[in-house]
Each structure stands twice: as C-alpha cells, then as structure tokens.
Amino acid sequence: MSGKSVDGSSTTSIADLGRRVIAGGEITRDEALYLFNLESSADIFELFSWANRVREHYKGNKIHLCSIVNIKAGGCSENCRFCAQSALYDTSSPRYGLIDAESVLKAADEAQANNVTGLGIVAAWRGLEDGPVLDQICGVLEKLRDSGKARPDASLGMIRTQAVADRLRRSGLECYNHNLETSRSFFPKVCTTHSYEERVQTIRYLKNAGVSICSGGILGMGESREDRCDLAFALKELQPEFVPINILNPIEGTPFEKVPPMPPMEALKSIACFRLILPRQEIMLAGGRVVNLRDLQSLIFMAGASAMMVGNYLTTVNQSVEKDLQMIKDLGLDPQWGHSRSETAEPVAESPQSEVAPVAAIA
Numbered sequence: 001m002s003g004k005s006v007d008g009s010s011t012t013s014i015a016d017l018g019r020r021v022i023a024g025g026e027i028t029r030d031e032a033l034y035l036f037n038l039e040s041s042a043d044i045f046e047l048f049s050w051a052n053r054v055r056e057h058y059k060g061n062k063i064h065l066c067s068i069v070n071i072k073a074g075g076c077s078e079n080c081r082f083c084a085q086s087a088l089y090d091t092s093s094p095r096y097g098l099i100d101a102e103s104v105l106k107a108a109d110e111a112q113a114n115n116v117t118g119l120g121i122v123a124a125w126r127g128l129e130d131g132p133v134l135d136q137i138c139g140v141l142e143k144l145r146d147s148g149k150a151r152p153d154a155s156l157g158m159i160r161t162q163a164v165a166d167r168l169r170r171s172g173l174e175c176y177n178h179n180l181e182t183s184r185s186f187f188p189k190v191c192t193t194h195s196y197e198e199r200v201q202t203i204r205y206l207k208n209a210g211v212s213i214c215s216g217g218i219l220g221m222g223e224s225r226e227d228r229c230d231l232a233f234a235l236k237e238l239q240p241e242f243v244p245i246n247i248l249n250p251i252e253g254t255p256f257e258k259v260p261p262m263p264p265m266e267a268l269k270s271i272a273c274f275r276l277i278l279p280r281q282e283i284m285l286a287g288g289r290v291v292n293l294r295d296l297q298s299l300i301f302m303a304g305a306s307a308m309m310v311g312n313y314l315t316t317v318n319q320s321v322e323k324d325l326q327m328i329k330d331l332g333l334d335p336q337w338g339h340s341r342s343e344t345a346e347p348v349a350e351s352p353q354s355e356v357a358p359v360a361a362i363a
Helices: 006-020 031-036 039-057 101-113 132-146 162-170 197-208 225-238 262-277 289-296 321-330
Strands: 064-072 118-125 149-155 175-177 212-214 217-219 243-247 282-285 308-309
Touching: 006 031, 006 039, 006 262, 031 217, 031 225, 039 262, 064 282, 101 118, 101 132, 118 132, 118 175, 132 149, 132 162, 132 243, 162 197, 197 212, 197 225, 212 243, 217 225, 217 308, 225 262, 243 262, 243 289, 262 282, 262 289
Parallel strands: 064 118, 064 308, 118 149, 149 175, 175 212, 217 243, 243 282, 282 308
Antiparallel strands: none
C-alpha cells in the first residue's frame, strides 16, 4: 500500500464494479486483477466500502461461525511446505492417532454453547479410502449428526472414489473442506506429493455426493497477486459454498518458516477482491488471522468476510471465542446463523438507495 494521491477515476471504477456485482453481474479477471493491484490507501478503503455493501446485500448481518477438532494429528506423508503436520519436517506439532467419538461430542458441546454452526473433524493424512478407518470416521459422523449439536463437517484429505464420498454423505457429512491452497501455476511450489488436479477431483466427488464444499486457500506463501486472482476464479468455477481464506503463519521447521509476513492491508484487500469475485459465497477467515491482522481483525467484515473460524487451529492458537463473539457483537453483527445451506445463496433485500452510495461503516 502506498501514499499516492487519490485518482478520481479509480473511485468511479471501483464503484461501477461494486454496483454491477450488487445488481447480480460479474467482474472479469482483468477487472479483478485491477482491484488486487490497487495501491492508494483511499482506493483500498473505497474497495472495502463496496465489499462491505456486497456482503450486506447477499448476507445481511449474519456471520457464520465454525470450529474444528483434530481427530488425528501429525505424521502426514504429504510435503505441503506450509504444514507443521508433515512427517517430513521437524516441528513441535503434536502427533496422536484417531481419537474417540466422545471427544468429538465434547467439542460439539462447546461449539453449541458458543453459537458455532459447523464442527469440522480434521485428520492429518494423505486421504481416506474404503476400510476400517473409513468405518470409524463414519461412526463419528453419525454420532455427531444424531446429537444435533453442530453441523457434521470434515476435512479428511483426498477422496479418490465416488463410493467413499457417497458413504460419507450417508453417514451425515454435510460439508467437506478441501482447499485448492493457491493457483494452479503456483501449486508445485507448495506441494509435490500430489497434484492440483487430485484436489479438484476430490471436490467433484463430494459435490456429486450432495455434500457442500468448503474450499479456499492460503495467502502470503510467496505467490503473486495474479496467483491470488487465479485462485479466486478457480474457486468461482467450482462454486463451493464456503471459501476459507488463511494467511500464512510460518511455522519453525517447515520450508516456509522464513517467508516474510503478509502486510495486513494486503490481506484485507485480497479478502475484498474475493468478495467481489465470489459475492454469494461465505468468505471465511481462518488460520493466521490473529498473528497477521493483529488489531485490524475487525476489518475483515468491512472487507467482505461473512464467516470466521473460532477456537484454536490445528497447530496454532487463536484468540478466545469470547473475544471473537464480543467483536461480532460490538460491530452490530449477528452470529446466529442457521444450519440451512440455502442461507448461502440468496441476496438480502435492500432499499434501492443502499445500492447506489457506498458506505464506510460495518453495521
């Protein structure tokens, strides 16, 4: 971000794009890249104001909350260069085998008490195949579903057959997280033990099974703004219901431990760009939020985020759930988000006047 003088034409261009998206139109890749490359502070806040309006138009004041529970930690065979759970790297990340269903249900109790809609069960391994481990996972999903305490979500690596995806759905799985991580062209610099196309195919299997998709990526791994733009448009093609945006928190012992931190305003600008490219999706802030955004965390909603992961992440600590809930309350937003998938699809009615003039407020 620079201190360049404000270009009046930029204000007009940003407003034109914002109005188009609110009217149900789309922005092109070149237009999106123009937004990713904004440098002036005034222009970036102009972008925030329109991203905020797009969020309010399609999502109202509802903020979706989710949390995760690590059911199998560490020892993963993959070489994702950001991940502390890879068996190839010497990190202090914990390692343990599959935990029992009762531990997951305790996490569901906590999620329910904090108005958290979805609880994702997460495992560190290459993927899930037919066999006794799948049987155990399905048993956990069934108990979580039957408890009614939280939406049964999961992130269990690659799925390589339609039969496994169908079995998970029958067991109660509602939403599956499988991030693209970055652009197709940058992906080989992030991971080489599996391909980008394998990740896409996993998403297709789950979509075919009728499972909602949570897919996003990680910003700040050394990728270019063009890579971030390409990631957003790849997600647009796949149409996930949820788009988690993580910001790299370099972990000692991983190949990315020396990657410079992403500037907070660059991260927030990227969130706003994702919102204009993906206006109907739940844009969710996940890992790296606290360490990278610091005192600017509340600006994620003005930048267009409509969802947030609360509670600790897989290998790093988040701020307290109570503090996150207070932040949402202070902004006049509502974490009471229902379980229906249809809530991610339809715009919220607004007065004609609100579609014309941008605002700089969140509530």
